[in-house]
Amino acid sequence: MRADRLLSLLLLLQNRGRMTAPELAAELEVSVRTVYRDIEALGASGVPVCADRGPAGGYRLVDGYRTRLTGLTDAEADSLFLAGAPGPARELGLGAVLTTAQLKLRAALPAGPADRARRIQERFHLDAPAWFRDADPVPHLTEVARAVWEQRVLHVHYRRWGGEDRRAVLHPLGLVLKSGIWYLVALADGTPRTYRIARLLSADATDETFERPDGFDLAAHWAESSRRLESALHKGTARLRISPRAQRLLPMQFGAAGTRALETAGPPDGEGWVRVQMPVETEAVAVADLLRLGTEAEVLGPPELRAAVARTVAELARRYADTP
Numbered sequence: 001m002r003a004d005r006l007l008s009l010l011l012l013l014q015n016r017g018r019m020t021a022p023e024l025a026a027e028l029e030v031s032v033r034t035v036y037r038d039i040e041a042l043g044a045s046g047v048p049v050c051a052d053r054g055p056a057g058g059y060r061l062v063d064g065y066r067t068r069l070t071g072l073t074d075a076e077a078d079s080l081f082l083a084g085a086p087g088p089a090r091e092l093g094l095g096a097v098l099t100t101a102q103l104k105l106r107a108a109l110p111a112g113p114a115d116r117a118r119r120i121q122e123r124f125h126l127d128a129p130a131w132f133r134d135a136d137p138v139p140h141l142t143e144v145a146r147a148v149w150e151q152r153v154l155h156v157h158y159r160r161w162g163g164e165d166r167r168a169v170l171h172p173l174g175l176v177l178k179s180g181i182w183y184l185v186a187l188a189d190g191t192p193r194t195y196r197i198a199r200l201l202s203a204d205a206t207d208e209t210f211e212r213p214d215g216f217d218l219a220a221h222w223a224e225s226s227r228r229l230e231s232a233l234h235k236g237t238a239r240l241r242i243s244p245r246a247q248r249l250l251p252m253q254f255g256a257a258g259t260r261a262l263e264t265a266g267p268p269d270g271e272g273w274v275r276v277q278m279p280v281e282t283e284a285v286a287v288a289d290l291l292r293l294g295t296e297a298e299v300l301g302p303p304e305l306r307a308a309v310a311r312t313v314a315e316l317a318r319r320y321a322d323t324p
Contacts (some may be wrong), residue, residue, distance in 0.1 A: 004040075005030065009038050010047060010061075018052065018060040130246035136198035138182050141175075142198060147205035148172040151212060154186065157202040158195060165201065171210045185218060192221060238280045238290065239301040244272040246296035253292055254278065275300070283308050 005028055012019060012027055021039075025032045039059060040047050048062035089221070147154040154170045170186035175197075177183075182197040187210075240261075242250065250258035261278035268274050281285035287308050290299060299306045 006038055006041060009035070010042060013049065013059060013061050014066060018058040019057040024059070103296060107245070118165060136181055136196070138197045140200045140203035141182055141197050143203045143205055144172060144184055144200070146177060147203075148175055148184075149207050150205070152205040153208040153210055155202075155204045155206060156195070156200055159199045159201060161199075170195075171212075173212060173216060176218070176222050185221060190217075192225075235282055236280055236302065236305070237277050237284075238286060238299060238305055240276050240278060240290070241273055241298040241300055242276060242293065243296040244268075245272065246293050249296065250276075250278075254289070280305070287312050 008028060009024060009217055010025060019027075021032045021035045024035045028035070030038075039049055039051075048065050050060050050062060052060065082148045144154065146152070152172075154172050155167070156170055157165065157167050161166055168186055168188050170184075172184055173192065174185045175182060176185060176194075184195045184200075185192060186195065186199055187193075217253045247262060250262055252258070254261070257279055261276045264277045265274040266276075278287065282307060286305055290297060290309060291312065
């Protein structure tokens, strides 16, 4: 571990030039005292590190010095595929090797491309989780990821959506990160199924290996299963009359379904309200979802959904009529 850290420190100085001890400590996630010891170790090994004093001081390499220790390890090469998602990389246990791999890659580039890579990293950032929601706790993610990579049979104990606990023997095929939530795609009794990693109560990779199905495409499978899930969830179509404000809220609150609903909008009336059609789930879910729009929307149909919304609103009115 210290050898990796020394190399990372060396590459930081080579790629960025002068850096202070606190800056190095923050990048390496160690104490400033550890940085001092590592600088001394680099100097003792023959690396020409200079210490400049004063407000603009810091550590730097002697002009012209460049290391050629830029070969990537297997783990570092693998981690580069997660270069745009440092949070998920950390969750998979690849945070440190991703940082080292990026430093090695930048050190191996000529000055022009290296500067461009640095500017891209400064200007673009991927934040996978959705807004206003804490990330799922995923204590078993690293073990599951290892089983996926090594094609090892996985014994899991998990909690189903309805609260029932189950045990299963899985052949893990891949991991998917969707809106900040990790999912495992695995064969269970020969059928591909999807498991939310946060619902795993335990996960143990065995020494037994398995063969992946010929031609299995994780991305294609996920796209198809997502389409099937969306079709299964949408039980009907609601006809709505929505205000100008609700027209702005629809894509934010309902995502792609809200955007597609706006494409069905008719001409606005004198107050700017329009009529749209939007796919909805079960009646109970649809009522709860549509009431999020408050007085900015009116349910026109189907009659059963309009009546359900009316009953809910009437119950709320009775409940709040006698406010303590």
